[in-house]
Amino acid sequence: MKLVIESVSENEAFARTVVAAYITRLDPTLEELADVKTAVSEAVTNSIIHGYVGKKGEITVNCQIHGKEVEIEVIDQGVGIADIPKAMEPLYTTKPEWERSGMGFAFMEAFMDVLEVESEPGRGTKVVMRKEIGKEQEE
């Protein structure tokens, strides 16, 4: 599944709802659904606020299902991240004046199994997240 959206805040709800609909075939629990929606919302919001800094741009959301695992990519061609480990530190934010809590990456990490961030200043950012669905029912 490939979804291309404009970097406007109205599309945050749209993106997470589309991804949630896409993974229903894996029969997720309500909790798993909420986890994935939160992670997608964080990634898309990051692209809008930090990647494009309020300017118009395109955000691509790619989703694939491999067995019981969903892989989600959120890609922008925004300003990129100079120091990825720093950006991923909980509570660290470059936009305290906008009341960003600095918890975006921390939530993506907490709610998904795998989080990978590829970025370079001036070349945009790609966030890859993976999560196995249905783990909890088995246990």
Next chain:
Amino acid sequence: MMLQEKKCMHYELVGNCLVIYVTDDLDHHAVTSLREYSDGLIEAGNIKHLVFDFAQVGFMDSSGIGLIMGRYKKVMFLGGRTAVTRVGDVVNRIFTLSGLYQIIEKYDTVEEALQMLQKSNRKKEGKKK
């Protein structure tokens, strides 16, 4: 007091407590208008404590944490407290994970929150005498 309708929220003033009923999913988009509107109310004066009601909120991300913390800081300097009420499971996980419950209080109902906040008003007034 009449309930005022506004996008993403409506509110109620009870004494010096401002109750904000959030009526939409709380993401970056909703937070933008909610922040502006709630700050207008807080700055209009005579508000000490805040209650955010989450009965109609099915989703929240880290933007919601930023909103609550920002408003908490605004009233904290005047000795005000911040409470959240009727928090569902999804939102509760986000609050717990973020550590927000270390600074704000959670109550089952708006009435209970108001009772606790107004009780703290009376205690302080009592001490002054």
